[in-house]
Amino acid sequence: MRRLHGILPILFLLLAIYQVLGQNSWPSRERRCVARHKCRHQVDFRAMTKGNNGCPAPETYCQNIHILNDVPDISVEETVNPECGRPNTRGVTFEVPNMDGFAQEFEFPWMVALLDIKGEYLGGGAIISPEVVITANHVTNNLTEDQLIVRAGEWDLKTNSEHFPHVDARIRSIVRHPGFDKYNGANNVALLFLRTPLKFTQHIKLICLPPNNRNIRNLDYSRCILSGWGKKSFNDFTDMNVLKKMELPIVHNNKCEYQLRRFFGYTFQLDNSLLCASGELGKDTCGSDGGSPLACSLREDPQRYELAGIVNFRVLCGKQDVPTVYTNVGKIRDWIIIETNKNLNVSARTS
Structure with missing residues (x-):
């Protein structure tokens, strides 16, 4: 017993020394949310879909010892005469592995969200010039210029912590195609003329317009991409927070017409x-994707995309052999050019 009493003080002393040394030498396991480019170790998107440990999508839950405190913040730089149709395939400030079904950060810089004055998401659109956004007629139906907001430079709708801020642009005028037919979707297109031109940056750029009556054979069928914030699948209850991305093949009109006759009659x-x-199966527009762009890469330049279509209407969501219908931008290009020149000239004369 006396020997035990003599050993106990030594044990307590050793324990105290161990705790002091441990605090100074063992790496801290404390974590916090930081910008992704400021963390040495990244997680893939599967962790994000499980809640991302409570962090916004542009941030990661990083162990303190892996935080890169000496990494500077990234600044937004205006781009002079940017080339149209160039995506940010690896993101702008970071790349997340395994982003199946979702776009990288600012991957499609031409993508815009259309919001109501309360900030609620209504549909999508695409930037075709600093002052013009194209969308579907039905998305703007019964709405005035003052009831819509164009949001450019967006990725995650539910956070403002992206490294580059989004831009909310007000609309000067809405020009709807006079040949729009609500019964068959013909000419379902509208042009939104902005009050103030957008400044092109790394995360805000325009998409190329196709030549008139574009021959679809010049497009790569396997590399057409739909982007939007609508539901990802029929089973989802809400629209997406992070911009989704789906690779879709073009379906020839004759085949599409035949497949849709099951629903609309012979x-x-x-x-x-x-x-x-x-x-x-499982790859389609769902929910509020109206007006969102279908971008197809060119065979002669696979890293460059042009606006092949905008989401028009669908019968079912993600069903085999039930294609979605898009407004063919190549077929209405002349109207787009005429209306753009007319309305921009009016703006120049009155300013």
Whole structure:
């Protein structure tokens, strides 16, 4: 017993020394949310889909010892005469592995969200010039210029912690195609003319318009991409927070017309101003994707995209052999150019 009493003080002393040394030598396991480019170790998107440990999508839950405190913040730089249709395939400030079904940070810089005055998401659109956004007619239906907001430079709708801020632009005028037919979707397109031109940066750029009556054979069928914040699948209850991305094949009009006659009857004819895509199981537009762009890469330049279509209407969501219908931008290019020149000239004369 006396020997035990003599050993106990030594044990307590050793324990105290161990605790002091441990605090100074063992790496801290404390973590916090930081910008992704400021963390040495990254997690893949599967961790983000499980809540991202409470961090916004542009941030990661980083162990303190892995935080790169000496990394400077990234600044937004205005881009002079940017080349149209160039995506940020690896993101702008960071890249997340395994982003299946979702876009990288600012991957599609031409993508815009259309919001109501309360900030609620209504649909998508695409930037085709500093002052013009293209979308679907039905998204703007019964709304005035003062009731819509164009949000450019967005990725995650539910946070403002992205490294580059989004830009909310007010609309000067809305020009809707006079040949729009709500019964068959013909000419379902509208142009939104902005009060103030957008400044092009790393995360805000325009998409290329196709040449007039674009021959679809010049597009890479396997590299058409739909982006938008609508529901990812029929089973989802809400629209997406992070911008989704789906690779979809073009479906020839004759085949699309045949497949859709199961729903519209044997006399159904697909209007010449339309095109179809998808028809693959689990890959489709769902929810509020109206007006969102279908961008296809060029065979001669696979890293460059042009605006093949904008989401028009669908019958079912993500069903096999049931394609979605898009407004064919190549078929209405002349109208786009005429209205753009007319309305920009009016703006120049009155300013």
